[in-house]
Amino acid sequence: MSALFPTYKRFDLSAKQASGTVVEDTEGNTYLDFGSGIGVCNLGHRHPDVQQALENQLNHYWHVSNLYHNPIQEEVADSLVQHSAGEHVFFCNSGTEANEAAIKLARKATGKHKIISFEQSFHGRTLGSMAATGQEKIHSGFGPMLETFSYVPFNDSNAVKKAVDSDTAAVMLELIQGEGGINIADLDFVRELAHICQESDVLLIVDEVQTGIGRTGKPFAYQHYGITPDIITSAKGLANGIPVGAMIAKQTLRDVLGPGSHAATFGGNPLAMAAAQAVLKHVSQDEFLQEVTEKGMYLLATLNESVGQLPVVSSVRGTGLMLGIECSQDVTPVIELLLDKGLLVLSAGPNVIRLLPPLTVSKKEMDAAVQLIREVLTDEKAYIS
Incomplete structure (x- = not known):
């Protein structure tokens, strides 16, 4: 039994190390981190x-x-x-x-x-x-x-x-x-x-x-x-x-x-x-902030195109690299399946998948994340038809 208070409902992931947008667990599995420690590692892990x-x-x-x-x-x-x-x-x-x-x-x-x-x-x-x-x-x-x-x-x-x-x-x-x-x-x-x-x-x-x-x-x-x-x-x-x-x-x-x-x-x-x-x-650099704006617009547009029309998705919204996918049901199983597939995301209330990738995220990483989200949102294991 853990000596910690059970104040968090923890997922089955024990981190070993992290760099940039990637987290590695103690079993050697790697994950694309679109949670950034709940919006903390804005420049990625160990910048x-x-x-x-x-x-x-x-x-x-x-x-x-x-x-x-x-x-x-x-x-x-x-x-x-x-x-x-x-x-x-x-x-x-x-x-x-x-x-x-x-x-x-x-x-x-x-x-x-x-x-x-x-x-x-x-x-x-x-x-x-x-x-x-x-x-x-x-x-x-x-x-x-x-x-x-x-x-x-x-x-x-x-x-x-x-x-x-x-x-x-x-x-x-x-x-x-x-x-x-x-x-x-x-x-x-x-x-x-x-x-x-x-x-x-x-x-x-x-x-x-x-x-x-x-x-x-x-x-x-x-x-x-x-x-x-x-x-x-x-x-x-x-x-x-x-x-x-x-x-x-x-x-x-x-x-x-x-x-x-x-x-x-x-x-x-x-x-x-x-x-x-x-x-x-x-x-604080203008060029960096402009890149964040452009990445956010790209990710929002890509999500809308890839998952926005799925029956389970009510809306996709956000500003910059703070985005949410609202679903018509509890997203807990979706988040768990994404973890199994190597993508870390968050919830925002019971029905919203929250995406807070590092501001340094690449287009390639955004494309990979969107593909995984689509796979899970159309997976029967997520109780989505």
């Missing part, structure tokens, strides 16, 4: 530049506490500010922690307490971020959620208007709901939402934990919408597999979280910062 940056930092120092200056933190913060609408950065260890920081910042900055988020959203599993998550299955078994969180239908600006009141501190939004089903925010909705927030003196928090760091063909997904969030949260792809999180906020919020108001012992760890620095050098 040479990230690995070199980590090795270099290992020879300097690993940890000295945030009681002292850490120059590499300043450099990574400057890069995040340069490529976002924010001016100041708080580093932590995960997306959940970044969202916790955002919730605290919004409440303290405004003196108000209500946070509005959206049905089918996902913001984390600590008490605060879980309360911000609009999914009952995430809440189940943990008793009453923290007060003053409310949930409205996604893409419904009228529902937001009705929910905003004098105690509303912030609206918290994913532009593509990753865990909720690859649900994409409408352009008009997002712009109206930003207007509502501005008119009502409500902060706009955009959760970019999964959509950020080049995943959609922009440094951050909100940049597709022409809006300026007050707070942006980031994690996952930021350090390509080394635990990190970041909250990026506007200048007006800088002094709200002063000494003693918030902290993270390991936040901005030098190893994580070295990895993030190497990642951002790649992901």
Whole structure:
């Protein structure tokens, strides 16, 4: 019996090593990875530049506490500010922690307490971020959620208007709901939402934990919408597999979280910062982002052509290299069969196959993945006729 808590329903794969888009297990089997560690390894496994940056930092120092200056933190913060609408950065260890920081910042900055988020959203599993998550299955078994969180239908600006009141501190939004089903925010909705927030003196928090760091063909997904969030949260792809999180906020919020108001012992760890620095050098390049955009368009078109018309497929959707295939039934057996065939994919809710390949994926690898998906979606073993 494992000494681990059974908090994950694990697939029958024990990783031995990985490189680029390929994972090898302890039995010598290889897999094409279209999950990227749940959108983490945006530059693929063990990207040479990230690995070199980590090795270099290992020879300097690993940890000295945030009681002292850490120059590499300043450099990574400057890069995040340069490529976002924010001016100041708080580093932590995960997306959940970044969202916790955002919730605290919004409440303290405004003196108000209500946070509005959206049905089918996902913001984390600590008490605060879980309360911000609009999914009952995430809440189940943990008793009453923290007060003053409310949930409205996604893409419904009228529902937001009705929910905003004098105690509303912030609206918290994913532009593509990753865990909720690859649900994409409408352009008009997002712009109206930003207007509502501005008119009502409500902060706009955009959760970019999964959509950020080049995943959609922009440094951050909100940049597709022409809006300026007050707070942006980031994690996952930021350090390509080394635990990190970041909250990026506007200048007006800088002094709200002063000494003693918030902290993270390991936040901005030098190893994580070295990895993030190497990642951002790649992901911030216009040519690289254009390639991601083109790859995403190619993969979406290829999926639509190959599987989009199958009876079991309801829709294929996504932005950049964050794509979902919605099916008319539970996709668990599909994902298991794809694993058997050597392709790693994810689910997004019960009926959506989620694809998050490394941003460095090749056309040949995309073609191979699409072929395997078609084979499985037409396989009787997947209970699909």
